[in-house]
Amino acid sequence: QLQASGGGLVQAGGSLRLSCAASGRTFSNVVMGWFRQAPGKEREFVAAISWSGSSAYYADSAKGRFTISRDNAKNTVYLHMNSLNPEDTAVYYCAADRSRWDVARATMIHEYDYWGQGTLVTVSS
Numbered sequence: 001q002l003q004a005s006g007g008g009l010v011q012a013g014g015s016l017r018l019s020c021a022a023s024g025r026t027f028s029n030v031v032m033g034w035f036r037q038a039p040g041k042e043r044e045f046v047a048a049i050s051w052s053g054s055s056a057y058y059a060d061s062a063k064g065r066f067t068i069s070r071d072n073a074k075n076t077v078y079l080h081m082n083s084l085n086p087e088d089t090a091v092y093y094c095a096a097d098r099s100r101w102d103v104a105r106a107t108m109i110h111e112y113d114y115w116g117q118g119t120l121v122t123v124s125s
Helices: none
Strands: 002-005 008-011 016-022 031-037 044-049 056-058 066-071 076-081 090-097 119-124
Touching: 002 090, 016 031, 016 090, 016 119, 031 066, 031 076, 044 066, 044 076, 056 066, 076 090
Parallel strands: 008 119
Antiparallel strands: 002 016, 016 076, 031 044, 031 090, 044 056, 066 076, 090 119
């Protein structure tokens, strides 16, 4: 089970940190990813991180502004978001993929086995 939190209302240029807490065996040896879905749009990949945390991959829209990290001792993955703009407004979802790390797989929604409920991020201009 995955529980996302940390969303909220922030002004453009601001920052937020999203958290995703995993329970049970969900977090063991899994790739973790963040996706988002803006109103009227399809869900899209944001960032992913390998089980060890040594590898990460970002969507172009997130590069240089977002950082994904994880604390395996706490079964938690984070998404630090800086320089937010209104285009970042969306429901953000965390997800877990039981497969080994592969960049191509990490960006694909259908490869993920578990999903959190989502947390809303609203960026005002």
